[in-house]
Amino acid sequence: MAWDELLRFLRGPMFYAALVFFLFGMFFRLFRVVLLGWQRDRVPSKGSKIGGVVITYLKSILILPFIPWVKLTFNKNALTYVAGGVFHLSLFGIIFFGAPHMLVWKSILGFGWPTLPAPYVDWLAAIGIISLVALLINRLVHPVLKKITRTADWFNWTIVFLPFITGYVMSRHLWFEYQAAFSLHMIAVDLLLIWIPLSRISHFMLYFFSRTIHGAQFGKRAVTP
Amino acid sequence: MAEKTIYQHLKEEGVSRREFMKFCGLLAGLMGVEFSPPVKALGAVAGPSPEKMVADALKSKPRVPIIWLELQDCAGCTEAISRSWSPSLVKLVLNKIALDYQETLMAAAGFQAEEAKKEAMEKYKGKYVLVVEGSPAIGEDQVFCTIGGRGNIDLLNEAAEGAAAIIATGNCAAFGGIPKANPNPTNARGVWEVITSKPVLNIPGCPAIPEVTTGTIVYFLVMGKLPEMDSLNRPMTFYGHTIHDHCLRRPFYDAGKYADSFDDDGARAGHCLYKLGCKGPTTYNACSSLKWYQGLSFPVQSNHPCLACSQPNFWDGGGFYQGQSAPLNRPDLAAFGIAAGAGAAVGVALAGANSINKKRAEHESKKEK
Numbered sequence: 001m002a003w004d005e006l007l008r009f010l011r012g013p014m015f016y017a018a019l020v021f022f023l024f025g026m027f028f029r030l031f032r033v034v035l036l037g038w039q040r041d042r043v044p045s046k047g048s049k050i051g052g053v054v055i056t057y058l059k060s061i062l063i064l065p066f067i068p069w070v071k072l073t074f075n076k077n078a079l080t081y082v083a084g085g086v087f088h089l090s091l092f093g094i095i096f097f098g099a100p101h102m103l104v105w106k107s108i109l110g111f112g113w114p115t116l117p118a119p120y121v122d123w124l125a126a127i128g129i130i131s132l133v134a135l136l137i138n139r140l141v142h143p144v145l146k147k148i149t150r151t152a153d154w155f156n157w158t159i160v161f162l163p164f165i166t167g168y169v170m171s172r173h174l175w176f177e178y179q180a181a182f183s184l185h186m187i188a189v190d191l192l193l194i195w196i197p198l199s200r201i202s203h204f205m206l207y208f209f210s211r212t213i214h215g216a217q218f219g220k221r222a223v224t225p
Numbered sequence: 226m227a228e229k230t231i232y233q234h235l236k237e238e239g240v241s242r243r244e245f246m247k248f249c250g251l252l253a254g255l256m257g258v259e260f261s262p263p264v265k266a267l268g269a270v271a272g273p274s275p276e277k278m279v280a281d282a283l284k285s286k287p288r289v290p291i292i293w294l295e296l297q298d299c300a301g302c303t304e305a306i307s308r309s310w311s312p313s314l315v316k317l318v319l320n321k322i323a324l325d326y327q328e329t330l331m332a333a334a335g336f337q338a339e340e341a342k343k344e345a346m347e348k349y350k351g352k353y354v355l356v357v358e359g360s361p362a363i364g365e366d367q368v369f370c371t372i373g374g375r376g377n378i379d380l381l382n383e384a385a386e387g388a389a390a391i392i393a394t395g396n397c398a399a400f401g402g403i404p405k406a407n408p409n410p411t412n413a414r415g416v417w418e419v420i421t422s423k424p425v426l427n428i429p430g431c432p433a434i435p436e437v438t439t440g441t442i443v444y445f446l447v448m449g450k451l452p453e454m455d456s457l458n459r460p461m462t463f464y465g466h467t468i469h470d471h472c473l474r475r476p477f478y479d480a481g482k483y484a485d486s487f488d489d490d491g492a493r494a495g496h497c498l499y500k501l502g503c504k505g506p507t508t509y510n511a512c513s514s515l516k517w518y519q520g521l522s523f524p525v526q527s528n529h530p531c532l533a534c535s536q537p538n539f540w541d542g543g544g545f546y547q548g549q550s551a552p553l554n555r556p557d558l559a560a561f562g563i564a565a566g567a568g569a570a571v572g573v574a575l576a577g578a579n580s581i582n583k584k585r586a587e588h589e590s591k592k593e594k
Contacts, residue, residue, distance in 0.1 A: 002456075004507075007507075008542065011543070011553045013554075015552045015553075016552065016554055020560055023565050023568065024564040024565070024567055025568060027564070027566075027567075027569045028568035028569070029568075029572070030569075030572065031568070031571075031572025031573050031576060032572045035572070035576030035580070099481065099548075100499075100548065100549075103500060103548030103550045103551045104550055104551055104552065107548070107551035108552075115483075117481030118480065119479075121481070178467060178469070178506045182506075
């Protein structure tokens with residue numbers, strides 16, 4: 001009885017509350033960042049800012065993921081680059097093309113799309129889990145990373161890791177009965193939704209803003225004050 | 226004269242010994258009685274065979290009457306039983322062995338029927354099996370369900386008092402079922418929430434699988450005790466696995482092949498119905514192994530997703546055709562708008578306050594210069 005009721009709560013009111021909090025928090029973050037203040041161009045720019053934005057996006061989509069040595073991170077710490085990249089790919093693959101996740105999107109957005117076969121999604125999850133573990137070990141042994149890691153970073157790692165591992169356990173039917181695994185996965189997901197706006201995981205949205213600002217700056221051809 | 230045993234009773238009803246032994250084998254199979262694996266592996270059969278064990282029990286035990294109460298129900302469980310695939314089994318169990326009071330099936334009506342029940346309850350006090358179909362309604366002083374002018378809770382308590390075992394058949398009796406669905410106007414409950422003094426064995430389902438009901442009743446007749454139960458008081462023999470565990474479409478689930486609608490190529494090819502709202506992974510029942518109508522089919526085989534009818538609150542467990550992973554309540558736009566708007570407003574307000582502070586600081590630093 002307990003698992004069933006817990007699951008109903010986690011899939012129902014708790015998910016709803018987490019989602020509403022997530023939206024509230026993300027809009028708050030967004031407006032805070034956008035309204036931090038914009039610097040006026042004191043000198044007219046000779047280059048194209050929009051061109052700069054386009055180039056920086058093309059670079060980050062087409063070049064940085066596929067030609068590693070362009071990126072400084074790869075030359076300095078290849079593991080961060082490879083594991084980080086693979087982790088993000090696996091994350092996107094799972095949350096957009098895993099059938100159960102697509103059904104969540106469908107219930108919220110009102111439309112669905114084709115999904116990947118379950119074994120592919122399972123492999124993606126396994127790869128994501130392995131890369132997360134690799135990143136954790138890297139963080140534990142890397143002399144610089146060790147120094148700059150704070151409590152929030154460990155928390156970030158845990159909160160991102162939990163949905164992965166519980167989701168994998170659930171979809172592979174390991175150890176727990178299905179409702180229990182489902183409940184654990186939902187706890188992890190609800191936690192993640194609440195934690196995102198409070199943490200650096202909000203980079204999933206803010207990344208695009210920083211990328212745009214950087215692009216515009218790079219496109220400028222003028223003396224910057 | 227000593228009380229007639231079940232076997233003697235069956236013999237009088239014209240059941241031959243051959244039929245009786247077949248019946249015992251079937252029952253042993255249904256009840257999950259078998260040799261322990263080491264005994265089987267050795268090939269050395271020690272002790273009686275399962276069917277003989279059942280036969281011995283039925284030969285030596287007296288007839289046990291069943292009183293079948295119907296509360297807030299559609300009589301669907303009775304319908305299912307009367308159309309069961311194993312008419313010999315169900316007929317034997319319910320018509321010939323035991324059934325003493327069943328409002329839908331009995332010929333008697335009115336005072337005559339109530340009299341028969343009273344008589345059976347007195348005669349077999351402490352021995353009869355009480356089967357309940359339908360949910361008790363405790364709301365508004367029991368006015369929503371009365372039989373012969375008496376409230377259903379009173380009738381239930383009265384029948385439960387002298388019962389040797391109480392079996393709740395169907396989701397309504399087990400967990401409140403459809404009458405309990407939101408907003409539950411009659412304040413319906415599961416029987417086990419009303420009768421707490423004795424264990425109530427639940428056989429949920431909408432309807433309950435007839436072989437499971439009769440198999441459990443016979444288990445009690447043969448063993449003299451209720452079978453092993455799970456946390457929801459369901460017999461482990463029949464509710465030990467999920468629909469998903471034994472589903473014939475499971476390979477398609479594992480391979481990630483789904484039907485996207487009821488009439489696409491996937492559906493025609495018999496692919497998994499998960500995307501069409503199948504609740505098989507969280508539903509414990511024997512449908513996918515025992516099946517219905519002589520093992521002919523069950524909902525998933527007939528191209529319909531499982532509705533989770535053997536689980537508590539299945540009627541309020543999200544849309545029947547909505548994927549199980551989807552959130553239970555569809556979030557509405559207004560709530561999203563309010564959340565987003567509130568977030569934006571707080572963000573703007575804070576940014577405004579910051580900008581005022583900044584200007585003031587700049588102004589003051591200029592003044593100092």
